[in-house]
Amino acid sequence: MSEAVDEFVRGRSLWQDAMGRLRRNRLAFWGGLYVGLLLLACGIVPLLVDPLQQRTAAPFQRPSLHANPGTGAVHLFGTDELGRDLFARVFYGGRISFLIAIVATAVSVLIGTFYGSIAGYAGGRADNLMMRFVDVLYGLPYMFIVILVLVVWGRGLVPIFVALGCFQWLTTARIVRGQVISYKHREFVDAARTIGASDRRILFRHLLPNVIGPVIIYTTLTVPAVILLESFLSFLGLGVQEPFTSWGLLAAEGTRAVNPLASYRFILFWPAFFLGSTLLALNFLGDGLRDAIDPKGRRT
Amino acid sequence: MLRYVFGRLAWMVPTVLVIIVGSTFLMRAAPGSPFAAEKVADDQIQKQLAKKWGLDKTPTEWLWAYLKDLARGDLGPSFKVQGKTVMDLLGPAFPVSLTLGLLALFVALLVGIPAGFLAGLRQNTAVDYGSMALALVGISLPSFVVGALLIVFFVFDWSLFPVGGWGALSQLVLPAITLSAPFAAYIARLARTGVLEVKHEDYIRTARAKGLPEGEVVLKHMIRGAIVPVVSYLGPAIATILTGGFVVEKLFRIPGMGSYFVTGAINRDYTLVLGTVVLYSTLVVFMNLLVDISYAVLDPRIRLGA
Numbered sequence: 262m263s264e265a266v267d268e269f270v271r272g273r274s275l276w277q278d279a280m281g282r283l284r285r286n287r288l289a290f291w292g293g294l295y296v297g298l299l300l301l302a303c304g305i306v307p308l309l310v311d312p313l314q315q316r317t318a319a320p321f322q323r324p325s326l327h328a329n330p331g332t333g334a335v336h337l338f339g340t341d342e343l344g345r346d347l348f349a350r351v352f353y354g355g356r357i358s359f360l361i362a363i364v365a366t367a368v369s370v371l372i373g374t375f376y377g378s379i380a381g382y383a384g385g386r387a388d389n390l391m392m393r394f395v396d397v398l399y400g401l402p403y404m405f406i407v408i409l410v411l412v413v414w415g416r417g418l419v420p421i422f423v424a425l426g427c428f429q430w431l432t433t434a435r436i437v438r439g440q441v442i443s444y445k446h447r448e449f450v451d452a453a454r455t456i457g458a459s460d461r462r463i464l465f466r467h468l469l470p471n472v473i474g475p476v477i478i479y480t481t482l483t484v485p486a487v488i489l490l491e492s493f494l495s496f497l498g499l500g501v502q503e504p505f506t507s508w509g510l511l512a513a514e515g516t517r518a519v520n521p522l523a524s525y526r527f528i529l530f531w532p533a534f535f536l537g538s539t540l541l542a543l544n545f546l547g548d549g550l551r552d553a554i555d556p557k558g559r560r561t
Numbered sequence: 562m563l564r565y566v567f568g569r570l571a572w573m574v575p576t577v578l579v580i581i582v583g584s585t586f587l588m589r590a591a592p593g594s595p596f597a598a599e600k601v602a603d604d605q606i607q608k609q610l611a612k613k614w615g616l617d618k619t620p621t622e623w624l625w626a627y628l629k630d631l632a633r634g635d636l637g638p639s640f641k642v643q644g645k646t647v648m649d650l651l652g653p654a655f656p657v658s659l660t661l662g663l664l665a666l667f668v669a670l671l672v673g674i675p676a677g678f679l680a681g682l683r684q685n686t687a688v689d690y691g692s693m694a695l696a697l698v699g700i701s702l703p704s705f706v707v708g709a710l711l712i713v714f715f716v717f718d719w720s721l722f723p724v725g726g727w728g729a730l731s732q733l734v735l736p737a738i739t740l741s742a743p744f745a746a747y748i749a750r751l752a753r754t755g756v757l758e759v760k761h762e763d764y765i766r767t768a769r770a771k772g773l774p775e776g777e778v779v780l781k782h783m784i785r786g787a788i789v790p791v792v793s794y795l796g797p798a799i800a801t802i803l804t805g806g807f808v809v810e811k812l813f814r815i816p817g818m819g820s821y822f823v824t825g826a827i828n829r830d831y832t833l834v835l836g837t838v839v840l841y842s843t844l845v846v847f848m849n850l851l852v853d854i855s856y857a858v859l860d861p862r863i864r865l866g867a
Binding site: 397399403404405406408409410412413485489492493496497498499509512513515516519524526529533536537538540541544545 | 576579583584587588590591697698700701702703704705706708709710712713717796797800801804805807808811812822823826827829834838841842
């Protein structure tokens with residue numbers, strides 16, 4: 262009898278509830294699955310087909326299931342102006358796009374959480390000053406600064422990580438600060454303080470775990486934003502540089518391959534398709550996560 | 562109110578100053594001089610060039626001289642474009658970028674708000690799902706891809722519009738749509754959320770109960786509350802829309818300020834870069850002020866300067 266009751270009342274944590282809601286959200290589920298499969302493909306495909314091999318025999322070959330007589334290879338997505346296989350290049354570019362997105366997002370989340378939690382916990386004048394600074398940065402056309410940073414530090418992957426990461430943290434900082442403020446006068450914080458916990462311990466062990474939910478939500482929405490920003494930079498010629506490539510750079514090359522003289526639309530189509538569908542899937546996943554973790558919140 | 566506006570106008574000066582100082586030190590921190598690429602290996606000539614442009618001074622002295630000129634409205638000569646002042650270059654380009662940005666903002670509001678309202682009023686219907694799906698696509702595609710696709714269909718296939726350039730009205734259509742698409746999408750989502758938030762409020766029920774026609778309930782009562790999230794998004798949106806213009810200007814070959822900024826930054830054309838920064842940031846800060854004022858007009862609970 263008592264066992265049955267235990268079975269019946271066994272609690273479900275908030276996280277279990279949230280994951281259940283996420284799994285039932287079909288768009289979010291398929292979005293997550295799609296991104297997962299793409300990540301896998303981006304890891305494997307460039308190992309099987311060489312994305313850098315140039316074939317003078319087959320520039321601008323259209324997508325086809327049949328082997329090209331000149332190269333003896335099948336170019337599923339066609340080839341670019343240097344005869345490089347687009348199928349391999351799209352997944353090769355996906356690697357860099359994901360890499361930039363993940364690293365830049367991680368940088369921004371780290372800075373934002375650190376900054377926001379300190380401002381929120383310190384409160385008073387320090388908080389005021391720190392958030393004013395964030396307000397000022399918010400008002401700046403920050404693409405300027407990203408471009409200047411890239412020009413100053415040269416155009417490599419690391420400057421892109423830094424430039425994008427350093428300007429995406431503002432919203433995270435605001436969210437974390439708000440959360441910390443709303444929790445810092447709760448009983449469990451007072452309890453920790455009475456038994457002599459240090460400020461650092463209270464902040465990192467007691468307050469930050471409560472901030473994770475909103476931060477995860479915002480993070481999943483930051484990843485597509487960073488991929489998008491990288492594509493703008495690549496289009497302007499300031500992003501990823503050859504021989505590396507990214508979806509943004511491939512799509513930018515695609516826009517040049519579409520002209521009235523000789524229109525090779527597939528060169529624009531493939532990267533645009535993978536870029537767009539990935540961002541769509543990530544947005545679905547982010548929206549689903551938000552609904553799952555914060556079912557009452559009806560923000561956009 | 563008036564006091565608040567003047568206070569904010571006064572704040573514009575230090576904000577823009579901070580941006581100028583930051584940009585100058587960022588640029589001067591870069592290795593290499595603006596003239597390193599030129600084929601004058603001779604040390605003496607390099608020194609003469611540096612002296613001519615005041616680069617023998619420390620960055621602080623240089624900045625001070627620049628600011629003194631700026632106070633007189635002089636943006637200085639371009640480092641790299643022979644015989645032209647920055648004003649010569651940006652003078653004609655600034656109105657172009659401004660027109661494109663404002664037009665795109667206007668289109669975004671014109672499309673986004675009604676779409677969001679319709680979706681919110683008919684929640685969970687085909688209208689709602691359709692417009693929100695379209696909005697997600699708008700957010701998920703980079704504007705240069707949207708623009709390139711528009712060019713493929715409307716220019717190459719159906720020859721409805723010219724491929725680019727500036728001057729005629731027909732040349733404005735595609736760039737304005739391209740630049741506004743993601744913002745229209747985002748505004749539609751915000752407007753929908755806004756409607757969902759207020760649509761069950763008591764004051765809406767009161768308005769209906771006293772027999773107002775539905776159109777008036779929406780346009781007079783609902784819009785005020787529902788539009789607040791849209792307005793608060795406009796501040797950051799304006800900064801992004803103006804800089805997003807870089808990409809659209811490049812794609813459609815529009816002679817705006819974007820290309821001057823990018824090539825200026827790459828060529829280390831200090832005065833040209835600073836000129837664009839000054840113009841853009843003044844514009845952005847000013848527009849943000851307008852947004853904040855309209856915010857208070859829409860929602861009387863927000864008191865300016867409090």
